[in-house]
Amino acid sequence: MGHTTYVPHVEEERAEMLRAIGIESVEELFGEIPREVQVERLNLPEGMPEIEVERMLRALARRNRTDLVCFLGGGFYDHYVPAAVDAILQRGEFYTAYTPYQPEVSQGTLQAAFEFQTGICRLTGMEVANASLYDGGTAIFEAMTMAARCTGRSRVLIDQAVSPIYRKMLHTYSAKLRIAQEEIPARNGVLDQEAMSAALDDRVAAIVLQNPNFFGCIEDYTGIIERAHGVGALAIMSVYPISLAIVKTPGEMGADIVVGEGQSLGIPLSFGGPYLGFMATRKSLVRKMPGRIVGMTRDAQGRRGFVLTLQAREQHIRREKATSNICTNQNLCALAAGVYLALLGKQGLIEVAELCADNASYAHERLTAIPGVTRTFKAIFFNEFCITLPRDARDVIGDLIDRGFAAGFPVGRYYPGMENVALVAVTEMRTKEEIDRLAAALEAVV
Amino acid sequence: MKLIYEQSRPGRRGVRVPECSVPRAKARIPARLRRKEPAALPEVSELDVIRHYTNLSRLNFSVDTNYYPLGSCTMKYNPKVCEKVARLDGFAKLHPLLPQLRNGGMLTQGALKVLYELERMLAEVTGMAEMTLQPMAGANGELTGAMIIAAYHAARGNDKKRFLIPDSAHGTNPATAAIAGYGVTPIPSDGEGCMDLKALEKELSDDVAGVMLTAPNTLGLFEKHVQTICRLVHEVDGLMYCDGANMNAFVGRVRPGDLGFDVVHLNLHKTFATPHGGGGPGAGAVGVVEKLRPFLPISRVIKRDDGTYALDYEAPQSIGYIAPFYGNFGVLLRAYAYLRMLGAEGLREVSTHAVLNANYVRVKLREKYETPYDRMCMHECVISARRQERHGVRALDIAKALLDRGFHAPTVYFPLIVHEALMIEPTETESKETLDAFIAAMEEIAELAETEPARLHAAPVTTPVGRLDEAAAAREMILTA
Amino acid sequence: MHVPEELWYTKEHEWVRFEGGGRARMGITDHAQHELGDITYVDLPGVGKQVTQGAELMVIESVKAASDVYAPVSGTVGEVNTALADAPELINKDPYGGGWLCVLSGVDEGEKARLLSAAEYRALLERQ
Structure with a gap:
C-alpha cells in the first residue's frame, strides 16, 4: 500500500472497513476469482511521482516538431485559440462532470450544449443540430446511415473531392452495412456535376459533398442538390465551420444533412484528437438524427431548464434498434466551440475568415509567381489551395522541413497521378513575413 | 440563466x-x-x-465538487497534472498530418513514443498481445472489436450470423453487434446474477460469431463460469469479447486475456482516470490476442531496431481506419501520465480499494435496502428500491433526494434485470468519510420513505431547477434559441 | 387497469375492435400506455401498408422508451389517426377512444382465434 496518493485510505480505515464486511484481508475480496487467473505483479514500469512524470513528458513534448511554421491543413487547421476558451475548459465543474443524465444538477452542461446547437444551426443555416459526434469522419458515416433510414434506400454517391481521410473511414464503418458507396471522380479539382447527375437514380439515398473540398475549392452546389432532390435523394454536405462565416451556407444551397469537423472552433490540433464532429438537419428529420440532443423545457414551478431529449432513439433504450451505437458526444470539445463562437462573435468570425482568405490569396500569388510553380486548379478557394511543383511534392515539402516549414501536404499520397501537387493551407495565424519566407524557401528548393 | x-x-x-x-x-x-x-x-x-x-x-455537479457513486461509470478523481501535460505546446500544437510528410515520423518521436508505450502498458494490463488506441470512445471501441471479429471470421471463411449477449448487458452491446452486421440473441442470467450456462449451451452453434460479456458483469459480480464460457465458445470458433467498462475491479490483478477473452475494450475515461468532460471526449482502447493482430486498424505504431518510432500502414487484412488519425491523442496522453504515476503496484491498489469501497457500501446499505445479489461484489453493488416502493417511493425518487443532499445519484433502472435498480460504484479515490456520509444520507432517505414519502416525491428542491418536464421537451422540440 | 369487454387483445398489449365490413380499428391498451409513460411521438404507418398478424406495424416513443407496435390482425392500413401527430398524449388520456392508432381493412375475423378475449387479457395482466 502507499504506491498511489489517489487512494486516500489509511491503514486504520482499511481495517475498520474489512471488519464491517466481515473479512480479514483484502485478498478475500477477490476470493471468488480463481487463484490461477490472478496475477501477482504486472510487468509495468515503476510508478513515479508527479514531478518526474511531468519532467519526462516535457522532454517527450520537445521531441515533437511544433516549431515548424505550419501551412499544413487537409481539414485540420492551426487557428488561434483565445485564452478565455481554455480558462472555461479548465473549470472542473465542466470537465469532471458526467453525462447530464440528472438534469437538475447538470444545467451548466445542458445549457452550454443547447447554445452550441444554436451556434451550429446559425453557422450552417439549418434548423436543428445535435450536441456533437466523435469527429468529422464518423459524422459523415452517421449522416449516410441516417439518409438510408430516411429514404429506405442504400446507394450513396460520394464526390472524390471529399476528404480521402474520411472516405477511408467510411469504407471501414460501412463494411458490414448494406450501403453501396460509389465515388464520383473529381474534375479540375471540383465535383463532376454531370457525372454525379448521370449516376443519380431512385435507388440513391444521398449524395455526399464537401465545401470547401479537400483541394480547398469552394462551389455552389444548389444545382446538384436540386437534382438529387428530384430523385428523392438527400444531400449531405461536410463543411469547414470557419469558412461558413462568409461562404454560402449549406442551408442556402438546400442541403438536408450538414456535418463537419469542428476542430477549427477553438480546439487544439493535438495530434489528431479529441476533435468535434457536428451534425445539423431539418426539423422534419430530427427523429432520424443520431447523437444526443438537448431541448428546452421547464420544471413544475415554470423555471426554464434543459434536458437530453428524444432519447428513445438512443442505444440505452433502443439497444439493437438504436439509430447508432454512440453513447457519448464530444461534450467538452462542443463546449470549447460554443465559447469560441461567443468570443469571436458575429463580426469576429467574419474577420477571421476574411483574414484566412486574404492570407491564402497572398500566399497563392507569391508561390505561383515562382518559376516552375503553377496553379493547379482554376476553381475559387477559401484558405487552402493546390500548387503544382516541378518535382515530387513529397520531396519538395521534405526539403522545406529542413528550412523550418511544414509547407503543405503532398496530394499524391491520396490521389495517384498528382504526385507533384502540394496542398497549402493559410490561417489567420500566418503573417506576411512567414508567407514571404516560405516563398523564398520554396524558390530556393525547386 | x-x-x-x-x-x-x-x-x-x-x-x-x-x-x-x-x-x-x-x-x-x-x-x-x-x-x-x-x-x-x-x-x-x-x-x-x-x-x-x-x-x-456552477450549476453542475462534478467530481471536483461532489461525490458521484455512479454505477458502471467509474467517476474517479482526475489528476490535475494530466491536464497540465496535455496542454504542453509540443503536444497540443502537433499537426496530425506531420508523420505523413517525408521521414515525418521523425518529426513526432515524442508523440509516437507515448502511443507505443501506452499500447504496451495496456496490453500488459489486459493480458492481450496487441492494442489499438484509435477508438474515440467506449462504444467506438466495441464497434472496432466487433469489426475485428467479423474480419477474422471472413478470413477464415466462417459463416457467422449472430452474437450472444447477456440480458444484463450495456445497451451499446446489442447496438454495436447490429452495426457490425450481426443479429443478437439475448442470454438470460441465472439466480446468482451470472450468465445462465444451460441457456448459453442451448444457443451455441456454428453460426455464433462470439459472445459479448462484461467482466465483471453489470451487477458488479465476477462471472463465475467465465472460463467455461470461453472454452465452449472457442469450440465453435466463436470469439470472446470483453466489455472492459468495469476494468476498475480487475486492474493490476486480473487480466481478461488470462480469463480466455480474445478482444477487450477499455474505457480510458473510466479506469485510467481521464475526465468525462460532461459526456466526452473519451477513448476506447481495444486489445486483441495474437491471432487477431492482422485485423487491427491502421496505422500501427512500430518501434524500429534503432529505437526510433514509426507508423506502419501496411496491413492488408486490417479493418481500415476507425479514427482519422491515432485516436483521441489528448485523452491518451492523460491516461499515459496516469499509468506512469501509478505503475503496477499503484494499479493493484486501485482495484483493491475500488472493491473494498463497494463491499463496504453494500454491507452498510443492506439493512435498509434490498440487495438482490448479496454476495461479495466487485467494484460496484446493485441494490433495489423494492422495499421503498411499497411506500410509493421509487428508485428515481431516491436518486433525486440524494441530489438535495449533495450527492450525485447512482445509476438507476440499470441493469434492466433488477427491479427498481440503484447501481452504486464508489471508486477507489473516495475516502471512508465520504462513503459514511453517503451511507448516512441513504439511511435517512430510507426512513423518510416510510415516514414522509411526499418529501421524496418533491425532491430535488435545492437544485437550480426541479424535476423537468421531459414529455414537454420531446413534444415541443425546442432545440435552438 | 381498464379492459373494455367488447375488444380483443394481444399479448403485446394491442387492442382491436372489429367494426364490420372487414375493418378493424386498433390501438394500445391502458396497461401499455401506463407502462410507456408520457408518449411523445407516434411513427404512424403509411396508408396502404400491408401487414400480417404479428408483424411490426409502427413505433411509439415515450420519454423513457420506444416500443414496437405489432399488427393484431393481418390487413391493409386504411386510415391512421392523424390527430396523434400534434397530440400524442391522446394515447395516454384515452387509449381506447381518441388515442386509436389506425384502421386495418380487408381483415379476416377468423384471426380472432389467435387473440385474447377481455377475460383472458385481464388474466394475463394479473399474472404479470
Missing part, C-alpha cells in the same frame, strides 16, 4: 482580430459564393463570456 444569445448587444466584441498585413483580396470570393446574411452569433465581451460560462459551470 439567460442564454449567451440573449445577452447580445449589437457592436459589442469579445476578441480583437489582427489587421490584415497582406493586400486585401475580398473580391476573389464572388458574391454568388458568399452567404447572404452574417451568422447571428452572440455579440458579447470577453467578460460576458467568462462570467456566463463560469456561472453555468
Whole structure:
C-alpha cells in the first residue's frame, strides 16, 4: 500500500472497513476469482511521482516538431485559440462532470450544449443540430446511415473531392452495412456535376459533398442538390465551420444533412484528437438524427431548464434498434466551440475568415509567381489551395522541413497521378513575413 | 440563466482580430459564393463570456465538487497534472498530418513514443498481445472489436450470423453487434446474477460469431463460469469479447486475456482516470490476442531496431481506419501520465480499494435496502428500491433526494434485470468519510420513505431547477434559441 | 387497469375492435400506455401498408422508451389517426377512444382465434 496518493485510505480505515464486511484481508475480496487467473505483479514500469512524470513528458513534448511554421491543413487547421476558451475548459465543474443524465444538477452542461446547437444551426443555416459526434469522419458515416433510414434506400454517391481521410473511414464503418458507396471522380479539382447527375437514380439515398473540398475549392452546389432532390435523394454536405462565416451556407444551397469537423472552433490540433464532429438537419428529420440532443423545457414551478431529449432513439433504450451505437458526444470539445463562437462573435468570425482568405490569396500569388510553380486548379478557394511543383511534392515539402516549414501536404499520397501537387493551407495565424519566407524557401528548393 | 444569445448587444466584441498585413483580396470570393446574411452569433465581451460560462459551470455537479457513486461509470478523481501535460505546446500544437510528410515520423518521436508505450502498458494490463488506441470512445471501441471479429471470421471463411449477449448487458452491446452486421440473441442470467450456462449451451452453434460479456458483469459480480464460457465458445470458433467498462475491479490483478477473452475494450475515461468532460471526449482502447493482430486498424505504431518510432500502414487484412488519425491523442496522453504515476503496484491498489469501497457500501446499505445479489461484489453493488416502493417511493425518487443532499445519484433502472435498480460504484479515490456520509444520507432517505414519502416525491428542491418536464421537451422540440 | 369487454387483445398489449365490413380499428391498451409513460411521438404507418398478424406495424416513443407496435390482425392500413401527430398524449388520456392508432381493412375475423378475449387479457395482466 502507499504506491498511489489517489487512494486516500489509511491503514486504520482499511481495517475498520474489512471488519464491517466481515473479512480479514483484502485478498478475500477477490476470493471468488480463481487463484490461477490472478496475477501477482504486472510487468509495468515503476510508478513515479508527479514531478518526474511531468519532467519526462516535457522532454517527450520537445521531441515533437511544433516549431515548424505550419501551412499544413487537409481539414485540420492551426487557428488561434483565445485564452478565455481554455480558462472555461479548465473549470472542473465542466470537465469532471458526467453525462447530464440528472438534469437538475447538470444545467451548466445542458445549457452550454443547447447554445452550441444554436451556434451550429446559425453557422450552417439549418434548423436543428445535435450536441456533437466523435469527429468529422464518423459524422459523415452517421449522416449516410441516417439518409438510408430516411429514404429506405442504400446507394450513396460520394464526390472524390471529399476528404480521402474520411472516405477511408467510411469504407471501414460501412463494411458490414448494406450501403453501396460509389465515388464520383473529381474534375479540375471540383465535383463532376454531370457525372454525379448521370449516376443519380431512385435507388440513391444521398449524395455526399464537401465545401470547401479537400483541394480547398469552394462551389455552389444548389444545382446538384436540386437534382438529387428530384430523385428523392438527400444531400449531405461536410463543411469547414470557419469558412461558413462568409461562404454560402449549406442551408442556402438546400442541403438536408450538414456535418463537419469542428476542430477549427477553438480546439487544439493535438495530434489528431479529441476533435468535434457536428451534425445539423431539418426539423422534419430530427427523429432520424443520431447523437444526443438537448431541448428546452421547464420544471413544475415554470423555471426554464434543459434536458437530453428524444432519447428513445438512443442505444440505452433502443439497444439493437438504436439509430447508432454512440453513447457519448464530444461534450467538452462542443463546449470549447460554443465559447469560441461567443468570443469571436458575429463580426469576429467574419474577420477571421476574411483574414484566412486574404492570407491564402497572398500566399497563392507569391508561390505561383515562382518559376516552375503553377496553379493547379482554376476553381475559387477559401484558405487552402493546390500548387503544382516541378518535382515530387513529397520531396519538395521534405526539403522545406529542413528550412523550418511544414509547407503543405503532398496530394499524391491520396490521389495517384498528382504526385507533384502540394496542398497549402493559410490561417489567420500566418503573417506576411512567414508567407514571404516560405516563398523564398520554396524558390530556393525547386 | 439567460442564454449567451440573449445577452447580445449589437457592436459589442469579445476578441480583437489582427489587421490584415497582406493586400486585401475580398473580391476573389464572388458574391454568388458568399452567404447572404452574417451568422447571428452572440455579440458579447470577453467578460460576458467568462462570467456566463463560469456561472453555468456552477450549476453542475462534478467530481471536483461532489461525490458521484455512479454505477458502471467509474467517476474517479482526475489528476490535475494530466491536464497540465496535455496542454504542453509540443503536444497540443502537433499537426496530425506531420508523420505523413517525408521521414515525418521523425518529426513526432515524442508523440509516437507515448502511443507505443501506452499500447504496451495496456496490453500488459489486459493480458492481450496487441492494442489499438484509435477508438474515440467506449462504444467506438466495441464497434472496432466487433469489426475485428467479423474480419477474422471472413478470413477464415466462417459463416457467422449472430452474437450472444447477456440480458444484463450495456445497451451499446446489442447496438454495436447490429452495426457490425450481426443479429443478437439475448442470454438470460441465472439466480446468482451470472450468465445462465444451460441457456448459453442451448444457443451455441456454428453460426455464433462470439459472445459479448462484461467482466465483471453489470451487477458488479465476477462471472463465475467465465472460463467455461470461453472454452465452449472457442469450440465453435466463436470469439470472446470483453466489455472492459468495469476494468476498475480487475486492474493490476486480473487480466481478461488470462480469463480466455480474445478482444477487450477499455474505457480510458473510466479506469485510467481521464475526465468525462460532461459526456466526452473519451477513448476506447481495444486489445486483441495474437491471432487477431492482422485485423487491427491502421496505422500501427512500430518501434524500429534503432529505437526510433514509426507508423506502419501496411496491413492488408486490417479493418481500415476507425479514427482519422491515432485516436483521441489528448485523452491518451492523460491516461499515459496516469499509468506512469501509478505503475503496477499503484494499479493493484486501485482495484483493491475500488472493491473494498463497494463491499463496504453494500454491507452498510443492506439493512435498509434490498440487495438482490448479496454476495461479495466487485467494484460496484446493485441494490433495489423494492422495499421503498411499497411506500410509493421509487428508485428515481431516491436518486433525486440524494441530489438535495449533495450527492450525485447512482445509476438507476440499470441493469434492466433488477427491479427498481440503484447501481452504486464508489471508486477507489473516495475516502471512508465520504462513503459514511453517503451511507448516512441513504439511511435517512430510507426512513423518510416510510415516514414522509411526499418529501421524496418533491425532491430535488435545492437544485437550480426541479424535476423537468421531459414529455414537454420531446413534444415541443425546442432545440435552438 | 381498464379492459373494455367488447375488444380483443394481444399479448403485446394491442387492442382491436372489429367494426364490420372487414375493418378493424386498433390501438394500445391502458396497461401499455401506463407502462410507456408520457408518449411523445407516434411513427404512424403509411396508408396502404400491408401487414400480417404479428408483424411490426409502427413505433411509439415515450420519454423513457420506444416500443414496437405489432399488427393484431393481418390487413391493409386504411386510415391512421392523424390527430396523434400534434397530440400524442391522446394515447395516454384515452387509449381506447381518441388515442386509436389506425384502421386495418380487408381483415379476416377468423384471426380472432389467435387473440385474447377481455377475460383472458385481464388474466394475463394479473399474472404479470
